[in-house]
Structures are given as structure tokens and as C-alpha cells.
Amino acid sequence: MKTFIIAAMTADGYIAKDAQHSPFNWTSKADKKRFIETTKKAGVIVVGSSTYKTFPGALKERLNIVYSRSQSFDGAETTQDEPAELLKKLEARGFKEVAICGGEAIYTMFMKAKVVDRLYLTVEPIIFGKGVKLFNDDMLFHLKLVSSAESSSGALLLEYTVDYSGNPKTQTH
Numbered sequence: 001m002k003t004f005i006i007a008a009m010t011a012d013g014y015i016a017k018d019a020q021h022s023p024f025n026w027t028s029k030a031d032k033k034r035f036i037e038t039t040k041k042a043g044v045i046v047v048g049s050s051t052y053k054t055f056p057g058a059l060k061e062r063l064n065i066v067y068s069r070s071q072s073f074d075g076a077e078t079t080q081d082e083p084a085e086l087l088k089k090l091e092a093r094g095f096k097e098v099a100i101c102g103g104e105a106i107y108t109m110f111m112k113a114k115v116v117d118r119l120y121l122t123v124e125p126i127i128f129g130k131g132v133k134l135f136n137d138d139m140l141f142h143l144k145l146v147s148s149a150e151s152s153s154g155a156l157l158l159e160y161t162v163d164y165s166g167n168p169k170t171q172t173h
């Protein structure tokens, strides 16, 4: 199972101003295009309930999985599984790739579980000063830059792999 994080962030490392703030209003066309293409290719997206509530509804042509301890959502499956457990179940259902689409709580949980292979990060030319960060807990991972591109609006589209040498990845099969 290949697992990636996909996120748009400000130049000062924030993914939103607060838990209700949708990225759709401040991210570039290039980021939206990459988000749609990359998540459709994976076929399954995983989000926290706060992020799902910022969506107009379930994202089409993708299985929507929402982390929640207390709520259920139209058009989505709900889970409370540990990350490795969820990935094993998805692999058993035939999925080969999973898109972890935030927010901060879910990015942090998957990164700390050591199951993330790749990060697609878009750095938008904007500053929030404070807000919701990409991650919110202590961690140390080394990354390898795979590709970088600049959009016409000045967004940086970065792709990294996680270097697990000396820090083995959790097996999910």
C-alpha cells in the first residue's frame, strides 16, 4: 500500500486559519488541479471530520473515509481505526494507494504512525501568521525532494518521499 499526504500550506507553514477555514478559497488553480488528479488516481481519500465539514459534500469518484469518534456523514465511511489497520483493510479491498487529506490531526496521526511514503506539499505565496499547522506534535523525519515546480501564480508544488533509513516504516500488509 502506498500512502501519501497531500496539503496546501502558507509560506509560514499553516494549512488554515481555523478548523472551519476551507482551503478552496486561498489555494491556486495549480494546487486544485494536482489535488483532483492525485486523489482520483488513488481512488480513496482519508480526512478528519472537521475537514470533511469544509467540503460541499463527498468528493466524487473517490471513496471518502472520515475519522470521527461520534459522527457519521452522507456519502462517506466513518472510521476510528489505527492508521496501519485502516491501510490493511483498504489494501484487502483492492486499493493500491491512499490519499491522506488532512487536517492537522489526521496528518499528524498518519505521519507519527510511520505509514506515509510521500508528501505532495503546495506552498502558496500567502502568510496567515497564526492558525492550523500541517503537524502539531513532536516528530523527526528526513525527506527526499523528488520534484519541484512553480505555478504561474507563484505557488511551489513540491513532492517528497519519506526517508525511513534508520527509522523503519510500519508494515501495512
Ligand SMILES: NC(=O)c1ccc[n+]([C@@H]2O[C@H](COP(=O)([O-])OP(=O)(O)OC[C@H]3O[C@@H](n4cnc5c(N)ncnc54)[C@H](OP(=O)(O)O)[C@@H]3O)[C@@H](O)[C@H]2O)c1
Pocket: 006, 007, 008, 009, 014, 015, 016, 017, 018, 019, 020, 021, 022, 023, 047, 048, 049, 050, 051, 052, 054, 067, 068, 069, 070, 071, 079, 080, 081, 101, 102, 103, 104, 105, 106, 107, 109, 132
Ligand atoms: N490546506 C490544506 O491542504 C488543508 C487540508 C485539509 C484540511 N485543512 C484544514 O484543516 C482544518 C481542520 O484540521 P483539524 O486538525 O482541526 O481537524 P481534522 O483533522 O480535519 O479533524 C479532526 C477530527 O477528526 C476526528 N479524529 C481525529 N483523530 C481521530 C481518531 N484517532 N479516531 C477517530 N476520529 C478522530 C475527530 O472527529 P470527531 O470530533 O467527529 O470525533 C476530530 O475532531 C480545517 O480548517 C481544514 O480546512 C487544510
